[in-house]
Amino acid sequence: MSRPVLADLTVGDVVATRAVELDRSTLVRYAGASGDFNPIHWDEGFATDVGLPGVIAHGMCTMGTVIGVVEDWAGDPAAIVRYGTRFTKPVPVPARGTAVVEVAATVGALDAEAGTARIDLAVTHDGAKVLGRAQALVRLS
Incomplete structure (x- = not known):
């Protein structure tokens, strides 16, 4: 896949979309990697007792997972500055099955002098926005 070229982009272009699936095993792996063992991410009873709809994904896990759409589009994770x-x-994650998070990446701004594109991410689950003002600055040729 060739890398995107700044001159070929226009503000408003949708450059990538993806459905990301999160399941309970994803949460277990993320907890182990991050050290975040808060019971809202693994204990159904605890999560509902504190007013949540059930076990929820780590916010940073969701954030880290959805940026993959921009990494793949840019062709180089190091391009994200x-x-x-x-x-x-x-994002509630069911005991069985997956939570599907929809991601759409759109060109929000271009800076020819700096060689960068701001990519705005619309991130939703069941039609509700789960990340707000999600933006990546990407250096392109």
């Missing part, structure tokens, strides 16, 4: 978001709504 900045990435940030706000967590707006939890």
